[in-house]
Amino acid sequence: MPIESPRLWSQRQLLLVGGALVSVLFVLSLFIGQNPLPVLLAAGQSDADISATVQMIFTQIRLPRALITLVIGASLGLCGAAMQSLLRNPLATPGLVGSSSGAALFAVLVFYLGGGVMSWLLMPLAGTLGSLLAMAFVFALAGRDSSIVTLILAGVAVNSLALSLISLVLNLAPSPYAVQEIVLWTLGSVANKSLRDFLLLMPATLAGWWLLRGIGPSLNTLTLGEDTAATLGVNISRLRWRVFLAVSLAIGAAVSTAGSIAFVGLVVPHLLRPLVGYEPGRLLPLSAIGGAALLLAADIVVRLFPGHLDIKIGVITSMVGAPFFLYLIVRTRRTQL
Amino acid sequence: MKGLFTLLACAFALSMSLAHASPAKPQRVVSMNLCTDQLLMLLADPERIASVSYLSTEPDSSFVADKVLAAGYPLNHNRVEEIIPLQPDLIITGQYLHLQEAQLLRTLGFRVETFPVFNNLADVKANIQRLADLLGEPQRGKDMIAAMDARLDTLLQAVPKAPRPALSYHARGYTQGSNTLLHELMQLAGWHNIAADLGIQGYGPIDLESLVLAGPHALIVSHFAPGTRSLGQEYLSHPVLKQLTDGRPPIALDARLLICGGPMNLIALEKLIEARNAD
Numbered sequence: 302m303p304i305e306s307p308r309l310w311s312q313r314q315l316l317l318v319g320g321a322l323v324s325v326l327f328v329l330s331l332f333i334g335q336n337p338l339p340v341l342l343a344a345g346q347s348d349a350d351i352s353a354t355v356q357m358i359f360t361q362i363r364l365p366r367a368l369i370t371l372v373i374g375a376s377l378g379l380c381g382a383a384m385q386s387l388l389r390n391p392l393a394t395p396g397l398v399g400s401s402s403g404a405a406l407f408a409v410l411v412f413y414l415g416g417g418v419m420s421w422l423l424m425p426l427a428g429t430l431g432s433l434l435a436m437a438f439v440f441a442l443a444g445r446d447s448s449i450v451t452l453i454l455a456g457v458a459v460n461s462l463a464l465s466l467i468s469l470v471l472n473l474a475p476s477p478y479a480v481q482e483i484v485l486w487t488l489g490s491v492a493n494k495s496l497r498d499f500l501l502l503m504p505a506t507l508a509g510w511w512l513l514r515g516i517g518p519s520l521n522t523l524t525l526g527e528d529t530a531a532t533l534g535v536n537i538s539r540l541r542w543r544v545f546l547a548v549s550l551a552i553g554a555a556v557s558t559a560g561s562i563a564f565v566g567l568v569v570p571h572l573l574r575p576l577v578g579y580e581p582g583r584l585l586p587l588s589a590i591g592g593a594a595l596l597l598a599a600d601i602v603v604r605l606f607p608g609h610l611d612i613k614i615g616v617i618t619s620m621v622g623a624p625f626f627l628y629l630i631v632r633t634r635r636t637q638l
Numbered sequence: 639m640k641g642l643f644t645l646l647a648c649a650f651a652l653s654m655s656l657a658h659a660s661p662a663k664p665q666r667v668v669s670m671n672l673c674t675d676q677l678l679m680l681l682a683d684p685e686r687i688a689s690v691s692y693l694s695t696e697p698d699s700s701f702v703a704d705k706v707l708a709a710g711y712p713l714n715h716n717r718v719e720e721i722i723p724l725q726p727d728l729i730i731t732g733q734y735l736h737l738q739e740a741q742l743l744r745t746l747g748f749r750v751e752t753f754p755v756f757n758n759l760a761d762v763k764a765n766i767q768r769l770a771d772l773l774g775e776p777q778r779g780k781d782m783i784a785a786m787d788a789r790l791d792t793l794l795q796a797v798p799k800a801p802r803p804a805l806s807y808h809a810r811g812y813t814q815g816s817n818t819l820l821h822e823l824m825q826l827a828g829w830h831n832i833a834a835d836l837g838i839q840g841y842g843p844i845d846l847e848s849l850v851l852a853g854p855h856a857l858i859v860s861h862f863a864p865g866t867r868s869l870g871q872e873y874l875s876h877p878v879l880k881q882l883t884d885g886r887p888p889i890a891l892d893a894r895l896l897i898c899g900g901p902m903n904l905i906a907l908e909k910l911i912e913a914r915n916a917d
Contacts, residue, residue: 334847335845335848336847336848336851354850354851357850357878357881357882358847358850358851361876361877361878361881362846362847362850362878363847412867412869413867413868415867416867474866474867474868475863475865475866475867476863476866476867476868476870476871477862477863477866477868478809478810478863478868478869478870478871479868481810481870482868482869482870485869493811493846493872493873493876495876495878496877497877611843611845
């Protein structure tokens with residue numbers, strides 16, 4: 302049975318508090334930018350100028366960025382929680398098992414070597430395919446019920462293969478700017494996005510989220526072990542592919558929009574798990590909210606730097622996430638010993 | 639001690655350059671840089687050109703691509719081993735490019751002359767005259783500069799008085815501030831470069847919000863590699879840019895008119911003046 306912990310807050314309360322936090326961060330991120338609000342308001346000579354300029358900056362620059370950050374953060378948190386619950390492995394996240402880098406590789410292929418409007422629409426799908434292939438590959442490599450170490454090593458192998466192929470594609474790409482852009486794909490960036498990017502992000506993301514809907518009870522049962530869950534009527538194989546496909550859709554869309562942003566999917570479920578009594582069914586929606594909050598906060602930090610620096614959002618999430626990852630490894634080793 | 643060494647090094651360099659300053663006209667000239675390629679093509683007799691760089695055949699970058707292809711000169715890729723067999727008596731290149739190759743060629747006894755970067759039309763003219771002098775054809779340099787000045791005078795007659803605010807915007811969100819050739823051309827053409835007002839000197843990044851806030855009346859773009867894609871080039875298709883200029887398309891200048899200094903810069907100026915007048 303799931304470990305019972307003292308429940309301070311009900312699920313409803315947690316979701317409400319999380320939702321409120323995300324709302325505050327979202328609004329905050331609209332008001333924090335390269336130029337503070339007083340500057341914006343003082344910009345125009347007449348009222349008409351002010352409203353036109355401010356409106357442009359809010360609706361065309363800050364709103365798309367905040368929306369994209371919100372959605373991608375939610376996807377990363379949700380997918381991290383789903384993968385960890387499915388594989389019953391605290392380190393199984395899209396970033397570590399290769400699905401993010403697989404998505405990045407395929408998105409890069411379509412973006413730099415393709416052309417025209419079609420490749421815009423194809424990018425999220427290519428990302429989904431890449432993500433799915435990478436995940437299936439790691440899963441085949443590590444095997445069912447694999448140890449944490451095997452899974453991580455398989456992920457490392459797929460990640461470094463995908464990374465070297467990405468750099469090869471960028472070298473071969475016709476654009477002279479391509480080579481310098483590896484950092485955008487490996488660290489992730491939500492800068493300079495438009496509403497069009499947001500609209501391209503949404504379909505595959507929503508499809509992924511929709512597939513994870515109502516999956517909670519099965520994941521809860523799975524905490525008892527695969528065999529037990531199977532005898533209790535959970536179709537493990539179907540559940541696995543459903544989660545893989547959902548994660549691939551959401552991560553494929555996220556990565557092809559903003560590159561692979563690391564560690565959000567790892568950190569968020571871990572921080573929230575104790576609050577929900579270690580129940581995957583409750584963890585999933587809460588992780589989505591937590592991921593959105595974390596990524597919005599990270600993007601606010603990025604924007605506090607002067608505009609010309611253009612710090613990548615992945616730098617911030619990695620600076621938070623990498624030490625946490627090390628802590629998890631140390632803790633896992635201790636419990637295994 | 640260090641001072642003495644520097645002095646000796648200078649004296650050595652001076653004697654070397656004197657020893658190599660061949661008074662006769664160089665007969666086998668190799669250019670290793672797109673900008674020197676183009677000036678060489680415009681100033682030298684065809685039979686005295688031994689090789690130009692491969693970039694000079696790229697039509698998007700080089701103003702003389704057709705001429706180079708038609709002449710069929712051997713192309714170099716700035717590699718020393720390509721250049722040695724040509725036995726050039728003059729090698730010309732840019733000041734900050736291929737430093738190791740230039741140094742090695744000097745060590746091997748070749749005469750290498752470097753051309754400084756240009757930030758305005760005066761620099762461009764100085765480079766033209768310098769190459770003409772090196773080729774032993776000073777009059778050709780003077781003629782070219784005189785032709786440019788005459789063209790400039792004609793063009794400037796059609797410039798409207800009151801400047802309008804404009805800003806150049808390039809891949810990865812870069813713009814050209816003060817102390818750039820484009821800045822000078824914009825000013826001449828009746829555009830006020832607001833990147834310079836923002837304190838940007840040379841080629842520097844500008845974030846999208848500051849660009850919108852600066853409120854340029856027109857945007858000037860120059861596609862370095864048209865027809866290719868990258869996230870950096872996508873900066874130019876952000877919808878806010880179109881809204882900013884009320885749907886008017888940006889003023890597009892061919893990159894080959896601006897990458898290097900030469901008479902082609904005046905074609906860019908002409909386009910800027912046309913755009914200003916059409917506005």
